[in-house]
Amino acid sequence: MYQQIADALRAQIDVGSLEPGAKLPTEAEMRDKYGVSRETVRKALALLVNEGLIVSARPQGHFVRRRQPMVFRPQAEFRKRPWSPEMDAFVTEYSAEGREPRQEIEVAIVEPPADVAKRLHLESGELVAVRKRVRYLDGEPFNINDSYFPLNLVRDSEIMRPEDIGRGANEVLAELGYRQVRALDELYVRMPTPDETHRLDLGPGTPVAYHIATGHTEEGKPVRVAITILPGDRHVISYERRREIPSEEA
Amino acid sequence: MYQQIADALRAQIDVGSLEPGAKLPTEAEMRDKYGVSRETVRKALALLVNEGLIVSARPQGHFVRRRQPMVFRPQAEFRKRPWSPEMDAFVTEYSAEGREPRQEIEVAIVEPPADVAKRLHLESGELVAVRKRVRYLDGEPFNINDSYFPLNLVRDSEIMRPEDIGRGANEVLAELGYRQVRALDELYVRMPTPDETHRLDLGPGTPVAYHIATGHTEEGKPVRVAITILPGDRHVISYERRREIPSEEA
Structure with missing residues (x-):
């Protein structure tokens, strides 16, 4: 299940509907949207952090990684x-x-x-x-x-x-x-x-x-x-x- | 503590006392050697796997990654x-x-x-x-x-x-x-x-x-x-x- 949530977010980042620098929905919003536990949301986010696609900036939340090479x-x-x-x-x-x-x-x-x-x-x-x-x-x-x-x-x-x-x-x-x-x-x-x-x-x-x-x-x-x-x-x-x-x- | 075990293994890989392809000590051997829990040994190994330095090949154990570019x-x-x-x-x-x-x-x-x-x-x-x-x-x-x-x-x-x-x-x-x-x-x-x-x-x-x-x-x-x-x-x-x-x- 967390893989599917990660896939959905990754697809939005790929096509640009989530742009570089954009803030991701909060954990609470994702729990509601996908009907899953906090644990599942966190695993999905951790996966994308390890893929280098998003960054965690506590306490503000998660953001799409910005690249200015x-x-x-x-x-x-x-x-x-x-x-x-x-x-x-x-x-x-x-x-x-x-x-x-x-x-x-x-x-x-x-x-x-x-x-x-x-x-x-x-x-x-x-x-x-x-x-x-x-x-x-x-x-x-x-x-x-x-x-x-x-x-x-x-x-x-x-x-x-x-x-x-x-x-x-x-x-x-x-x-x-x-x-x-x-x-x-x-x-x-x-x-x-x-x-x-x-x-x-x-x-x-x-x-x-x-x-x-x-x-x-x-x-x-x-x-x-x-x-x-x-x-x-x-x-x-x-x-x-x-x-x-x-x-x-x- | 798991960081220190990872550091010790990493150093052995760096200097070549653990060569590419070499088998690491088993989890039991490391528990004995460092006097730590199985959990700690596993965290140290997981860290090195994520750094790309070793590979896990169950059930044989862990090996130093071999590079033949x-x-x-x-x-x-x-x-x-x-x-x-x-x-x-x-x-x-x-x-x-x-x-x-x-x-x-x-x-x-x-x-x-x-x-x-x-x-x-x-x-x-x-x-x-x-x-x-x-x-x-x-x-x-x-x-x-x-x-x-x-x-x-x-x-x-x-x-x-x-x-x-x-x-x-x-x-x-x-x-x-x-x-x-x-x-x-x-x-x-x-x-x-x-x-x-x-x-x-x-x-x-x-x-x-x-x-x-x-x-x-x-x-x-x-x-x-x-x-x-x-x-x-x-x-x-x-x-x-x-x-x-x-x-x-x-």
Whole structure:
């Protein structure tokens, strides 16, 4: 029975008769409408909370989750302007215009996590510098970005200072002789760890994308691994692709 | 208390002392080890199931979730061979070598969902052809791919037949005069719908990536929208990026 009530509410959310941000009927209203117990209503609501469709905001009640995704565009670091009019329009539509960004930066020297050591081809015992950033928009934590660099490359550079680098850490690396010309991106989708839930203030039913980008120099040397944790309710990740040689498959 | 037991198990999974596929201690063993009630042990296990870290396989017990991701490489449709040695190595490492692929195909003429109509710039009332595919690997459903085409472009083509198209639907579109040269990819991360859970046989704590690709011709006409639902426990999504003009920011 609670499944049927959840199905009915989900259908209303799908077609938009319950819009993002809309308040759901109260528990008492639903008990009357469907002729069921309080327990049944609560199970239906809990199901939708875990599916990430609604949020509970006591004491006001339950609301349809509002999504105002920010565009995460990994290609932007190598290409500030999109290639195509479609991407231009897309970025504009989803832009965070008018929202107030802020970030917290922390720098540390650590032993690299296994997945970082592997991608940077580090020997056992080699250390890395990591710049850990939490990015906020309008005071809300939006994503976590941890960028790792082999310590021996960046030891005496600006990268070691816990401050914003106007021209970007990539440019500092380039000045040190390690310009990145290629990157490999991997995206994994999973539930957040308790630490991520805490740092990003995530509600139930909110999975994350784990985005790991490895930057290589022209010679194929990996010099940076950037790990970004993107909560699913706050982001759309976007790429543009282009056919390389139009005649190739003609 | 159940949180602490979950933390202890999670830590063992993180560092690998409990490996993918390993069997967890039984409920009785954990009751003894931690001196807690059956109820407490069950709550700790339920938490880890919902985080997607372990799976329950009654009556045998609980196991650390095994991940054997398949590489989903959207760029492959425009570029069969990777650009870079890093991607070559990556694709090889995660290849589905030796696993048996199979797909089910269904073709229908439908009113487009709102997000498809918008991306194809369709007028109200215009219909689309959709090729719905479920892809299996070793008998396990791996992903769902629904490709939408404006009906007036593909009405009399091979695309309407519920069979595999050896050279690909994109090539059929090109023969009809609509070669795609650019695509815009959007990736959303969310919990699965009940229908997706059913079709993909998803366990608890398994979010999905919703990948929507819009293909455009040289003239900027959108001619195809492909929606792929990728369970997080079975995929890694990958892209390679290249700096366009090395001297641009030098």
